[in-house]
Amino acid sequence: AIACGIAAGRDYGSNTHAALISRGLAEITRLATTLGGRAETMMGLAGVGDLVLTCSNTKSRNYSYGLRRGSGKDHATAMAESAGVVEGVNNTAAVMALAERYGVEMPIVSAVNDLLHHGADLDSAIGALLSRPLKGEGGMWADQPLSADLSTDDRPA
Incomplete structure (x- = not known):
């Protein structure tokens, strides 16, 4: 949701x-199934339903925080303007720790984590995602990188 807000x-x-929602779903599904969760759960309301809502609604604190960051506000300002706890800010580091421990590739979470906790430049974090090698999807749970060519996105000139 933070990544979608930034975008x-x-x-x-x-x-x-x-692309962020679909690849984000693949990332969280890989982690969840590695930890013993069921892929079917991720495809229901608790997974894709929650993901679509939180990645698309300005009432989502994580999406709204990302929107403010993407608009050029720094972390402190974006947090101060939040209407409550932005869970994703702290949870991102915890998710990355689990992903690293279990060897699960999560490029979107990694980019957001680098931005939030390791001082990465916003445009560099976005660039790192966009420059990943293109490969076939190989199925929802395959360990594949982003396969959409976002360089020709419908971003305004």
């Missing part, structure tokens, strides 16, 4: 939004 704040278009 919206940077005026990336709906293709990027859809």
Whole structure:
């Protein structure tokens, strides 16, 4: 949701939004199944339903925080303007620790984590995602990188 907010704040278009949601679902499904969760759960309301809502609604604190960051506000300002706890800010580091421990590739979470906790430049974090090698999807749970060519997105000139 933070990544989708950042993309919206940077005026990336709906293709990027859809790619982040679908690849984000693949990332969280890989982690969940590695930890013993069921893929079917991730495809229901608790997974894709929650993901679509939180990645698309300005009432989502994580999405709204990302929107403010993508619009150029720094972390402190974006947090101060939040209407409550932005769970994703702290949870991102915890998710990355689990992913690293179990060897699960999570490039979107990694990029957001680098931005939030390791001082990565916003445009560098986005660039790292967009420059990943293109490969076939290989199925929802295959360990494949982003396969959409976002360089031709519908971002305004």
